[in-house]
Amino acid sequence: MPTKKDKRSRLVRLAVLETERCIGCQSCMFACSRKHGEAGLSASCIGVRSIGGMERGFTVIVCRACEDPPCAKVCPTQALTPRKGGGVHIDTDKCIGCGYCRDACIIGAVFWDDEINKPVICVHCGYCADFCPHGVLGLQKKEAKNAK
Amino acid sequence: MLNNDPLANILYIDLSKRTFKVKKRRDLFEKYMGGTGVATALLHEECPEGSDLLGPDNPIIFAVGPLTALFPLASKTVAMFKSPLTGNLGESHCGGRSAVAVRMAGYGAIVIKGTSSMPVYLSIDGNQVYFRDASSLWGMGNFATGRIIRENETGAGLRTIMRIGRAGENLVSYACVTSETYRHFGRLGLGAVFGSKKLKALVVSGKSSLPVSNNKTYKKIYDEVYKAAVESPVMKKYHDLGTAENIMPLNDFGGLPTRNLKEARFEGASGISGETFAEHYLGRRLACSHCPVGCIHIAALREPYEDEAYFYKTSMISYDYEPIYSLGSMLGISSATDFLKLMDKVEAWGMDAMSLGVILAWVTEAQEKGLITEGETMGVRLEWGCVEEYIKAAGYIVSQPNDFYMALARGVEHAASIYGGEDFALAFGGNEMPGYHTGPGAHLGVLIGARHSHLDNGGYGIDQKTLVNQKMKPEELVDTLLEEERWRQVLSSLVVCFFARGIYSPELVARLLAVAGFDLSTDDLQRIGREIHSEKYRFKIREGFATDSVRIPERIFETSSPISWLNENYLKEALKYAQKTISKEINTPFL
């Protein structure tokens, strides 16, 4: 049975609070991989890249917890199901690696683990935010009425 | 090392034949861990004795280490080659995204040999290597080249784009290779080796996972290292003002080389201090991949166009202590704007700012003394602080329209051997001096350092911390420097950024290595450091280097340093002792 804390934590989402403060260190990307039990980057579902050259700063790409997730809608096997508070749950056993979800997410937040040929999508756990040295990332409460 | 660690893979590329192969070399990585150690071993294997500096046999070797992409700050790529500047061991370190990209592409090292018949750039994506025609990029600067390749290749955020500008194409002996626009393999002329191979750029990208010996321990130690990196007071100066913070303290100390080291204090220092840059110019701070410290400081320079009102050009230009010294105080430039204008050009052309500044300073003094006329300089009249003339002269060094500029393009030691003024030609072992006239530690450190770099052993730190208070016998100073240099071979074999040397203690390093499957005690580490240092010196001796016969420019004795007892006899004695010690250690006599 979910505790009160669990219920609440389902209603939070990872938010990019202040992109301009990002220094491009990619600590968040490595953190996400570790959170998924991997070292390196293949399991990371957050991406940081420059906006056409580092002189212009960075963009942080991560699932923004859609209320009605387009990625889940196109999944032919229901491997992706909407999550309370926005975003999706992924059941990797059901996933056939078709890549439809990747095309459906126009912000590019469906990352691909080439080693298993399956998507990796943020579960809004907030682990990465603890490794951002400049407070770019943080957990945000999703308004209850918005939750599905 | 762990069985399935892709670190053991070395990618060998032949530009002449346009072929590549991958070999597993666990032997090298188990013996030397990675980085400098592995690259030195590969240099012995791949670089034939006496090979042409700008010929197909001079290899370009890149190596990363076992901690790269596992822990913060193991973020450098080590490059090894024979230096077109010194004619001997060439080693240069660069951060940016380079190290993580090479490791994530599934390699521990990359070796490039041969010469292409036309301009090419290489694109390495995991196990694919593409040879791409770079004819349309030839002649382009660092910024433009990066912009075009960025749009032409995939892997944004997961790649490094190493490239050269026109200085490298034109074989300027101290041309650099730039990665991610603002980081460099700066010293000793890797850019000229690229140029000689008609290699305009190298793109590497990848995104793999790595094995660890124990996931739980991994996460725990990671947290410890991360915490130290962001909270430790020894890292603070790097993220706040960056390395430029050192300008004022060094000036106050009386160790900031000024106007070709005619002085060691610059009255205009506050105009180019870290504080001035931060307050008036700092536009952005950046980090190398996997470094939460982020010491990279980028200035925004806004310049009006002269032909149109309310029309501006805004350039983003990186600054650090060393270029501020060499293109600032060394040239008598006291305006941050002027420094940035010069720096911007130097970046686009792709030259080592340190070497260039020292060379321009020498020309200025040689012109003052009448050794060089405006006939040689083609009408350029260098005077301290005159930035526009410095930009002109630097441009001529890139295009080399006459014998004089061709000589300058080969370094100050070479130019002074032709035109005179050797007493004030500030190079050590053929490499132009770094920004420290702090005392015997700094100068001796560069003289005996295997790559004649201030980072080899940090001798300037010994001056500031120890020698100001107490005298040291030459033997003792040499021993101290050698010991530090040996330990730094361990750090650079793990490609740990030297700025993190304060947190990467031997004990911590041993624990981190255990996570990567290396079972090494702190004693083992010290031993490996010694071996690598010896291997480097074996290569140097093979190529004709002798410690006791390196030229010491008179100027360092003429201009007093904070350590007043610095004199020629002391340094000569120290060099003799260093030669004896090294020779004994490696069991090889100097030639």
Ligand code: SF4
């Ligand atoms: S992965 Fe993309 S489409 Fe799916 S919920 Fe997240 S942001 Fe929306």
Ligand code: SF4
């Ligand atoms: S919140 Fe969790 S799952 Fe999402 S990017 Fe961060 S670490 Fe990864």
Ligand code: SF4
């Ligand atoms: S950890 Fe923070 S500063 Fe570093 S790349 Fe991620 S969002 Fe940017």
Ligand code: SF4
């Ligand atoms: S401290 Fe600076 S140079 Fe070193 S890894 Fe970090 S950003 Fe790069």
